Amino acid sequence: MSSLEQYGKVFETDVLVVGGGLAGVNAAIAAAENGAKVTIVDKAAIERSGSMGGGIDHFAAYLETGEQWDTRQAYLAYAGKIARGAVNLRVIDKIYCGELPAAIERLARIGNPLTQPDGTYYRTQSLGQPGPYMINFNGKHLKPRLAKEARRTGCRVLEKVAVTDLLTSDGAVSGVIGFNIRTGEVIVIRAKALVLSTGNTNRLFENPTGLPFNTWQCPADTGAAQSMAFRAGAAVANMEYLRLTVVPKGFSAAGLNALTGMGGKLLNALGEEFMPRYHPAGNKAPRFKLVEGVLFENQSGRGPVFMDCRHLSREDLEHLNRTLGYDKDTLPDFIRQKGVDLSKDLLELMVSEGMQSGPSEVCASGIKIDEECASTLPAVYAAGDCADQTRCCSPTIAGGYAAGKGAAKYAQSVAELRPVDEEQIVNAKERVFAPLKREEGLSHREFEDILRKILWENLGVVRTDGSIRNALSKLDKLEAYKDRLVARNLHELMRVNEAQEMLQVGRLSAVASLHRKETRFGVFHRRVDYPETDDANFCGQIVLQKRQGEVKVTFNPLTYEIPEA
Amino acid sequence: MPPRIDAAKCNGCGTCDRHCPIDVIELDKGKRLAVVKYPDECWHCGSCRLDCKEGAVEIVFPPRMLLV
Ligand SMILES: Cc1cc2nc3c(=O)[nH]c(=O)nc-3n(C[C@H](O)[C@H](O)[C@H](O)COP(=O)(O)OP(=O)(O)OC[C@H]3O[C@@H](n4cnc5c(N)ncnc54)[C@H](O)[C@@H]3O)c2cc1C
Ligand code: SF4
Ligand code: SF4
Numbered sequence: 001m002s003s004l005e006q007y008g009k010v011f012e013t014d015v016l017v018v019g020g021g022l023a024g025v026n027a028a029i030a031a032a033e034n035g036a037k038v039t040i041v042d043k044a045a046i047e048r049s050g051s052m053g054g055g056i057d058h059f060a061a062y063l064e065t066g067e068q069w070d071t072r073q074a075y076l077a078y079a080g081k082i083a084r085g086a087v088n089l090r091v092i093d094k095i096y097c098g099e100l101p102a103a104i105e106r107l108a109r110i111g112n113p114l115t116q117p118d119g120t121y122y123r124t125q126s127l128g129q130p131g132p133y134m135i136n137f138n139g140k141h142l143k144p145r146l147a148k149e150a151r152r153t154g155c156r157v158l159e160k161v162a163v164t165d166l167l168t169s170d171g172a173v174s175g176v177i178g179f180n181i182r183t184g185e186v187i188v189i190r191a192k193a194l195v196l197s198t199g200n201t202n203r204l205f206e207n208p209t210g211l212p213f214n215t216w217q218c219p220a221d222t223g224a225a226q227s228m229a230f231r232a233g234a235a236v237a238n239m240e241y242l243r244l245t246v247v248p249k250g251f252s253a254a255g256l257n258a259l260t261g262m263g264g265k266l267l268n269a270l271g272e273e274f275m276p277r278y279h280p281a282g283n284k285a286p287r288f289k290l291v292e293g294v295l296f297e298n299q300s301g302r303g304p305v306f307m308d309c310r311h312l313s314r315e316d317l318e319h320l321n322r323t324l325g326y327d328k329d330t331l332p333d334f335i336r337q338k339g340v341d342l343s344k345d346l347l348e349l350m351v352s353e354g355m356q357s358g359p360s361e362v363c364a365s366g367i368k369i370d371e372e373c374a375s376t377l378p379a380v381y382a383a384g385d386c387a388d389q390t391r392c393c394s395p396t397i398a399g400g401y402a403a404g405k406g407a408a409k410y411a412q413s414v415a416e417l418r419p420v421d422e423e424q425i426v427n428a429k430e431r432v433f434a435p436l437k438r439e440e441g442l443s444h445r446e447f448e449d450i451l452r453k454i455l456w457e458n459l460g461v462v463r464t465d466g467s468i469r470n471a472l473s474k475l476d477k478l479e480a481y482k483d484r485l486v487a488r489n490l491h492e493l494m495r496v497n498e499a500q501e502m503l504q505v506g507r508l509s510a511v512a513s514l515h516r517k518e519t520r521f522g523v524f525h526r527r528v529d530y531p532e533t534d535d536a537n538f539c540g541q542i543v544l545q546k547r548q549g550e551v552k553v554t555f556n557p558l559t560y561e562i563p564e565a
Numbered sequence: 566m567p568p569r570i571d572a573a574k575c576n577g578c579g580t581c582d583r584h585c586p587i588d589v590i591e592l593d594k595g596k597r598l599a600v601v602k603y604p605d606e607c608w609h610c611g612s613c614r615l616d617c618k619e620g621a622v623e624i625v626f627p628p629r630m631l632l633v
Contacts, residue, residue, distance in 0.1 A: 047616075048584040054610035140615070159583070181588060209633060213587070213606045220587050250630040251609070329611025330567070330624050337626050491588055491603065 007425050008179075008186025013039035013156070014411040015404065016191035018163050018176060018225065019198035021050025021218075022393070023384025023400035025146040027195040029106075030404025032153035036411050038404075039189060040155050043162040043181060043220060043494065046147040050199055051218040051385070052393065056139035057327035058257055059107075059114050059394045060129075060361065061100060063121070069131030072097050073562050080560040082128045082286050083360035085520055085539045086238050091389045092362065093563045094371040099398035107397070110149045112142045122319075124261030127361055128279075128286035134261055136319075138326050139393075161187050162494045163224060165428040166194075166232040167420055172378045173232060174418035177428045181494045186429060190420060192411035193379045195403045196225035196367060200385035201505040203448060203498070205242070205354030206456035209250060212448065216245055216252045216352045217385070222498035223356060223505035225386040226366045230508065230546060235376040237388040237541040237556065238365030239505070240512035241524045242460065243357040244291045248335070249304070249348035253328040260284055262320045264309045266293065267346065268302040288359065292522045294351050295461065306346035317343055354460060356505050357385055359521040364391035368543060368556075373403035376545070379414070381407045388541070434483075435496045441484035444495040448502065450478055455506050459513060461523040468514045475507050508551075512542040515553050567624040568613050570599045574621035581613035581622060 004010045015031040017024045020042035031038045042049050062075040069078075075097070079087050107114055114137045116122050123132035151157065163178035167188075175190040199221030203212050213219045230236050246256050246266075260266075260283045268274050278293040279285035285293070294305045309317065320342070325332045340347050358364030367375045367382040369389055375382050383403035385391045390399030435441075458471035482500055487493040518534035519527050540557035568590075570581075577597025582590045590613060591602045599621070601607070614622040 044586040044588065045583045048610070048612035049586045053584075053586050054612045054615065160588075209630060211605065211629065213608050214630065215608060218586060218610075219606070219608050250633050251626070253609070328609075329615060330609045330626075333624050334609075334626055334630070338631050494588070 003422070004188055004420060004425070007429065008188055011039060011158070011187070011189045012417060013037050013189065013191050015193050015195065015407045016041065016176065016189050017195045017197060017404070019050070019196065020046035020147070020157065021197060021199055021384060022052055022143070023197035023390065023396045023403070024195065025150045026397050026400030027197060027383055027404030027407065028150045028155045029146070029153055030401040031195070031408040032150070032155050034405055034408035036408040038155040039158065039191070040150065041158040041161050041163055041176070041178065041187070041189060043160060045159045046150065046157055047144045049220070050143070051221065052139065053143045054329045055326050056142055056393055057323045058134040058136055058261070060133045060392065061104065061135055061394055062133060067131060072565065074130060075133070076562050078130050079362040083362050084560065085535070085558060086241070086359050086541065087363040088389055088558055089560060090563050091369065091371050092395070095373055095390065095399045095402040096395045099402050100394065103394065103398045103401060107142070110145045112139065112145045126257045126261040126284050128281055128284070134257060136323055140326050140329065158187065162497060163228070164432050164497050165424070166228045167424050168232055169418045169421055171233070172418055173380050174420050177425055179432065181490050184490050188420070188425060190417045192414040192417060193407040194381065195407050196229055196380060196382045196386060197384045197400060197403070198225040198386050200355055200357035200364065200366070201226065201502060202355050204356055204452065204455060204502050204506060205460065206452045207252070207353040208350055209252070212452065214252050215355070216247060216254060217355060217357065221385070223386070223501045225382060226508070227501040227504040229367050229375060229377065229380065229382070230504065230544070233377055233546055234380060235368040235543050235545040236366055236508060237368040237543045238358050238363070239356065239508045239544060240516050240542055241359040241365055241521065242354045243359065243524060244354050245287055245352045246290050246294050246349050247352045248331070249350045251331070251334045252352045253331045253334065255324050255327050255331050256290070258320060258323045258327055259307050259309065262309070262316055263312055264307050266290070266349070267306045267308045268297045269304055270302055274302070287361070288522045288524045291351055294349060295523060305349045307349055308346055309342040310344060354456065356509055358388070358391055359524045361392045362395065363389050372406040373399060374406055379410060432497060433493070435485045435487040436493055438484070438486045441486040442481055443486060444492060444499045447478070447481060447485060448499045451499070451503055451506060454478065459506070459510055461526055463513060463525070463527050464529040465514065468510050471510045472507070475503065475510065478503060508544055511551055511553065512544055515542050567607055567609055567626060568601060569623045569625050570601060571621045571623065572598055574619045575599050576619055578618070580616050580618070584612050584616050586610060586612065
């Protein structure tokens with residue numbers, strides 16, 4: 001028995017993928033195809049875990065069909081326009097544009113082509129795009145198909161394991177520690193290189209329905225990678241942005257793109273199509289503008305706001321109903337149980353809960369990555385919604401693959417596994433399991449409710465220097481209550497750990513927001529004390545990194561010339 | 566709160582427990598029956614229903630979501 005086995009079960013691998021969601025399974029396939037021994041660890045089963053486990057319906061891509069909008073240049077110009085100040089064109093050129101053709105081919109190869117049964121692409125336009133980039137497809141079983149491919153390529157999968165900490169040795173990451181959420185067994189995984197891919201941070205802001213798990217993205221994604229990587233010294237960026245969307249009243253479900261892409265119109269209570277007042281693209285405006293429109297119509301007494309699909313042809317309505325179910329399996333049930341028939345009735349809408357997920361569809365927020373998906377920590381790569389430059393379906397599939405390739409290459413350059421510092425294991429175990437031993441204290445639910453209220457009231461759609469400082473001082477007080485958190489069982493222990501990750505992300509978001517003294521992406525970073533967008537001073541990223549226990553804040557300016565092909 | 570498991574149809578295979586991304590469902594191994602243990606943590610992804618070969622899962626939205 002190696003000395004580490006006294007602490008729990010020990011695994012060794014070349015490449016470890018933390019979070020087997022959409023980015024993670026693609027990373028694992030890439031690393032395996034590039035000769036690495038791969039282990040995927042996830043708190044659920046990779047067949048259905050993560051945000052799109054139950055299905056997905058659109059894949060944004062340019063296809064070089066000869067149309068002027070359908071080129072790499074046009075896509076990059078669009079990205080630079082809708083995500084100015086947050087997207088790094090050089091990075092997405094390399095990892096999104098560079099991997100896009102292979103991603104489309106891979107999906108076809110594993111039996112989930114993006115084409116319709118007749119072999120053609122069904123493309124729609126929405127969310128500020130210059131042309132119909134959204135390929136509609138049936139992604140209901142995409143996740144199990146990718147999982148099958150990962151298993152076929154020989155990846156080892158550890159499921160129902162929540163990863164809680166990165167282990168480091170001499171400044172480099174040597175592996176992770178976590179626990180099995182059903183057996184409580186401690187799991188230590190040693191790896192030569194890691195891909196972090198645990199998604200964005202949800203359950204972070206007060207939920208308009210009062211149901212904290214009624215979230216747009218997967219509520220099991222609570223910022224684990226962002227929080228662990230930051231604690232280990234990695235740089236994070238774009239953390240200040242609040243993300244919101246427009247969803248059916250009562251149900252925070254995906255589907256907005258399908259509705260507006262098929263020609264659905266947003267109407268206010270007076271029956272007016274109001275979006276053209278907010279953006280020239282009207283109902284096909286970028287997401288932050290749609291959110292702004294719905295919010296301001298409601299605040300101006302012209303709410304509630306509705307989705308109107310009554311004018312669509314029978315054929316288009318049929319396509320829409322199918323697509324909605326591909327994207328969110330239970331949305332058609334919800335609409336039916338609500339008694340709404342889209343061909344005859346309006347569907348009431350609301351603004352969703354807030355989350356940490358970056359300001360646009362073309363880039364995200366989180367671990368800062370370079371052209372190889374490498375973080376600033378040696379041996380650590382990141383992709384998907386937890387990284388600052390990849391998110392949504394196609395950038396995540398492409399970026400996940402790029403990260404897996406990068407990690408496999410890195411692992412090959414390392415002769416041996418790094419040593420593991422036993423003291424870190426002892427400390428992590430002590431911290432993670434302490435809530436099980438406490439007789440009384442604060443439940444994760446109460447702790448989270450406090451966090452959500454502080455963040456929504458002070459870091460929501462109205463931010464000022466004063467409100468952000470207020471949030472930070474309250475979060476300091478909440479921090480002290482971490483030592484009082486209790487868990488009655490392993491399921492609650494997982495939730496307690498998630499709550500602490502969320503607190504870490506909330507704090508990073510507040511610090512970054514304090515430094516961005518401007519408004520950008522409308523309500524996604526609305527500093528009412530600095531209401532204008534200030535490109536002269538803030539066209540770039542606020543970057544946060546831990547240095548000697550303090551948060552070091554730097555600014556990474558970004559420019560928008562299109563990189564040479 | 567969704568989902569609702571039909572005990573007469575459930576054969577205790579455990580797929581829904583394994584595939585739930587949120588750890589909402591736990592199989593009662595003794596009774597060989599899927600139990601919705603944390604109903605208010607369900608995010609209605611539909612995976613349990615999609616993968617139940619017995620058709621034992623029904624998704625029923627709570628009044629709080631339908632009526633607000
Ligand atoms: C219903 C729905 C429909 C969508 N449809 C579309 C669409 O049509 N087109 C589009 O472009 N985008 C769509 N999106 C967005 C897209 O699904 C996400 O951007 C994408 O899934 C992000 O991939 P990811 O790998 O970063 O995160 P995820 O796919 O969410 O995976 C994160 C994984 O990490 C695991 N994990 C988290 N924390 C830990 C931990 N501590 N330890 C171990 N494992 C952990 C989770 O269990 C999960 O498996 C949709 C999202 C939703 C919710
Ligand atoms: S998948 Fe169906 S049959 Fe299997 S345990 Fe779940 S409800 Fe029962
Ligand atoms: S709908 Fe999704 S989250 Fe809810 S119990 Fe089923 S699998 Fe779990």
